Each structure stands twice: as structure tokens, then as C-alpha cells.
Amino acid sequence: MSKNTKTLVGIIIVVVIAIAAYFGFTHTGSQASSDKSIKDLKIYFVPSKQPDQIVTMTKPLKGLLTKELKKEGYDVKNVDIKVGTSYEAAGEALSSGTADVGFIPGGTYVMYQDSVKPLLTATRAGLNKNFSDAAKWNNGKATEATTTQSSKYRSLFIAGPSEKGQALAKKINSGEKLTWEDLNSAKWGLSSTTSSAGYIYPSLWLNKNYKKTVADLKNTVTVDSYGSGMARLASGQIDIMPTYADARRDFASAWTTDYKQPKSIWAETNVIGVSQEIYNDTISVSKKSKTMTPELEKALSKAFINLAKTKEGKKVIAIYSHEGYEPAKSSNYDGERAAQKVLKDSQK
Template sequence: MSKNAKTLAGIVIVIVIAVAAYFGFAQTGSKSASEKTIKDLKVYFVPSKQPDQIVTMTKPLKGLLIKQLKKEGYDVKNVDIKVGTSYEAAGEALASGTADIGFIPGGTYVMYQDGAQVLLTATRSDLNKNFSEANKWNDGKETKAITKQAATYRSLVIAGPSQKGQQLAKKINSGEKLTWEDVNSAKWGLSSTTSSAGYIYPSLWLNKHFNKTVSDLKNTVTVDSYGSGMARLASGQIDILPTYADARRDFADMWTTDYKQSQPIWKETNVIGVSQPIYNDTISVSKKSKTMTPEFKKALSKSFIDLAKTKEGKKVIAIYSHEGYVPAKSSDYDGERNAQKLLKETRK
């Protein structure tokens, strides 16, 4: 082969390699773009507030999350928001893969941890009252939020304005201890079995003080949300409602308007029991969802953390009294696991 021919052949080879490299890059880029296009992102919320209220307040999340994920390089076409009919329904949706993302309590996460992965933990404003003694909450004054952020909260056992509720409150506020007969003779409103504040930790409180659990109570009803529970407490249909520590703040206005009570909630209700600290709610994702790649989970975490720092984002997450998010790990909820383990043992 002549020198010119060799030179020509070399040029051709270089061109072929360059063309091949170009098309290979184009195909790779096309694949990457495809992987970063998400047709539908399904988000589930638990019904800890009135479902229609949750739907209304979280509606802007669709556009906000799409916009935030766009900054992370993901093109999300639609965000579908649903409120589960129960805490378990939200957990099961994550476990089955019919939901991609779930705003769920720690108790629900632990119950469905085989199919769900905790991504973030919510932070909230701490309260000016954070006592382990029940009667210290009962000064008749409003519980207020402070600037300090907290990663834990407490479950409070609240006695209502019914005759039995007031009887139990009077005993606590005079410094006396309640007996099992006292609490067992009252009518309780309980949340779903995976609710940390409405079921699990109140059960631990009963176990600690009376060597009993909620399954031993003779007079209970299930409330499908804290809103309906508060309505029943106000009307006297139930005497006791276990709930999260700042619930009375959330329902203070409704107490005298929707529930038509003559006195403020701070005067008509009293704390008769206080749980140990509980780790805050989670944003968890489905292990079954094909959308939840390691890269997308990283982008999703950053998006929610950044979203919570915006004025619009804060309005959305305020439905659960969330004020921000921090990265979470599974071991953060070992306390919840221990709590559920004890519950299982006491049920045997």
C-alpha cells in the first residue's frame, strides 16, 4: 500500500470512529433523557386531618414538586395526590408499589418497612410545654410553638368536657394518680393501629402505668381522623382521645366554631397522660416502585428539603405541622420498632 493510501485509510478510520462515538453518545444521551422523564408520580397522605382539607392544602404540591425536580434534571409529567382511607391503606400502597411516595408516621413506616424505605424525617417547631407530668400541661393557657425545631414529639392522652372526662382531669390536677378502673371506665377514641400518637404510644403509656394496653380497654371506638375524634370529644361521645401534642392548637378554632363549644379548648380539655418522646413523621418511598432509583431518591430528598424552605412549600407541608425535613435512616426508628415489639408481646 502506498504512503498516500495509508494516510487516506487512516483518515477514514478516524472518521468512522468519530461518527460511531457521536452516535453512541447520542444514544446514551437519549437513554439518559428517557430515564429522567417520569410520567406519573404517585403521592399518598395519611388521613390524620380531614381528607378534604388535606386535598385542598396539598393541591399546590403538584406544581411545586414538578418545578423543584426540574431543577434536579427530572421531567415529571404529573403528580397524583391521594389521601389513604386509613394509615394502613397508605402503608399498603407503598408496600405494593401503587404509591411511590408516602407522608406517613414512624409507626406506619415500621409496620410496612419490608416494602417502604424512610427517606426524610419532618421537623416541627417545639412547644413551650414539653412536660412528662400530665398536670403541668393543664394551666388553662394555650400551648404555643417556639422557634426551636424538634425531631420528636409526644402523644397526649386528652380528657374532654364530658362528666367522666372532667372527673379524671380533676383527679390528675389535684395530684392524685389514676387507677385502671378510672381509665377503663371511660370511653376512648382510638386511631388506627399504626398511628404512633393515636394508638401505639398510648398503649405503651397504659402498659407502663397499669400493665395493660389499649386492647384491654372495654369501651373504645375507632376514629378515622383526629378531626372526627376532636368532634366526638367535644360532643361528649367519647371521654378520652389520645393525640399528638399540638393537636389542640390545630383544632382550637374549630372547637368553638364547628364544634360549637362555649369555652376554649384549653379550658374544656385536660391532659391526663403523656407518652415518651416519639420520632417525627416520615417521607417514605416504595421499594417496589421502579421510579425510585438511587439517583431519583437523592434528587427527591433534595427537592423536598429545598421545597420546605420556600414560602409556597411551607404552606403545603403545614397541613401536618411540618416545617422542614432532614435526611433519615432506618435506625432512627428503632425506638418505634421496640414499641411495636412490646405491643405484640403484650397481646399474646
């Protein structure tokens, strides 16, 4: 074989290898691309606000999340948003894999932790009041947001304008300690059993102070949302409602308009109990989802963190008073685990 022939053969071999490599690369790339095509991403929200209000405010999330995931290489055809009929319904949807992503509180995550993984913890504006002493919340002035972000909050036990609610507030504000009889004789409005602020942490507080839980209270009703609970509190149907610390800020306007109360929520309600600090809500994912992968989890985390920094994104997550997100740690929710153990032990 001549030198020129050898050179030509060598060139041909190089070209063949290059062509083979090119088609191999494009085939692999095509396969990777198809793996990042998602037909339907299913997101569940808990009904801590009025369900129709949640649906309306979160509608733009479909386009915003699709756009952010596109930056991570994912082509999402549809984002399906649902509001669970209860906190447990959202937890069950994640647990079974019929939901891929859930906006759920820590208590709901812990209840379903075997099949649910927390991705992010929400951050909110901190409050200018953060006292463990209930009376210090009751200066008649509005609780205001600060510029500092916080990943924790408290559950407050709000006494309403009913005769009983006012009597309990009077004792607290005069420096007296409430007795178990004081609390047990009142009408309580409780949230879902996996609600951190509306059920779980109140149980932990009762256990710490009275060796009781909410299950021991003789006069309780379940409120399907904080909005309906506030309406009942305003009308005197219930005397006490445990709720998240900035709930009165959220319902200050409705108090005098929708609920038609003569005075402001700050004048007519008082704090009679304060829980320990609670880590904020989570954005969690289903371990049983056929759609979810470790790569998609990373992409979702980045997408939600970035989305929360935009003007449009902030409007969407404001439904839960979220202002940003940070990576979640399972250990942050050990308080939830301790509280749920108290509840389980009380049922034995």
C-alpha cells in the same frame, strides 16, 4: 504511501472516531434521559386530617414537585395524589407498589418496613411545653410554637369537657395518680392501629404504667381523623383522646366555632397522660414500586428538602404541621418497634 497521504488518512480516522463517539454519546444520553421520564408518580397521604382538606391543601404539590424534580433531570408527566381511607390503606398501597411515595407516620412505616423505606423525617416547630408530667401542661394557657425545629414530639392523652374527663383532670391536677379503673371506666377515642400518637405510643405508656395496652380498654371507639375525634371530645361522646402534642393548637379555632364550645380548648381540656418522645412523620417510598430507583430516591429527598424551604412548599406541608425535612434513619423508629412488640405480645 506519501507523507501527505498518511496525514490525510490520519485525519480521516480521527474524524470517524470523533463522529462515532459523538453519536455513541448522544444515544447513551438519550437513553439516560428516557430513564428519567416518569409517566405517573403516585403519592399517598394518611387521613390524620379531614381527607377533603388534605386534597385541597396538597393540590399545589403536583406542580411544585414536578418543578423540583425537573432540576434533578426528571421529567414527571403526572403526580397522582390520593388520601388513604386509613393509615393501613396508605401502608398497603406502598407495600404493594400501587403507591410510590407516602406521607406516613413512623408507626405505619414500621408496620410495613419489609416493603417500605423511610427517606425523610419531618421537622416541626418545637413547643414551649415539653413535659413528661401531665399536670405541667395544664396551666390554662395555650401551647405556643418556638423558633427551634424539632424532629420529635409526644402523644398527649387529652381529657375533654365531659363529666368523666373533668374528674380525671381534677385528680391529675391535684397531684394524684390515676388508677387503671379510672382509665378503664372512661370512653376513649382511638386512631388507627398504626397511628403513633393515637394508638401505638398510648399502648406503650399503658404497658409501662399499668401493664396493659389499649386493647385492654373496655370502652373505645375508632376515630377516622383527629378532626372528627376532637368533635367527639367536645360533644362529650368520648372522655379521652390520645393525639399529637400540638393538636389543640390546630383545633383551637374549630373548638369554639365548628364545635360551638362556650370556652376555649385550653380551658375545657386537660392532659392526663404523656408518652415518651416520638420521631416525626416520614416521607417513605415503596420498595415494590416499579418507578422507584436509588437515583430517584436521592432526587426526591433533595426535591422535598428544597420544596420545604419555599413559601409555596411550606403552605402544602403545613397540612401535617411539617416545616422541613431531614434524612431519615431506620433506627430512629426503634421506639415504634418496641411499642408494636408490646402490642403483639399482648395479643398472644
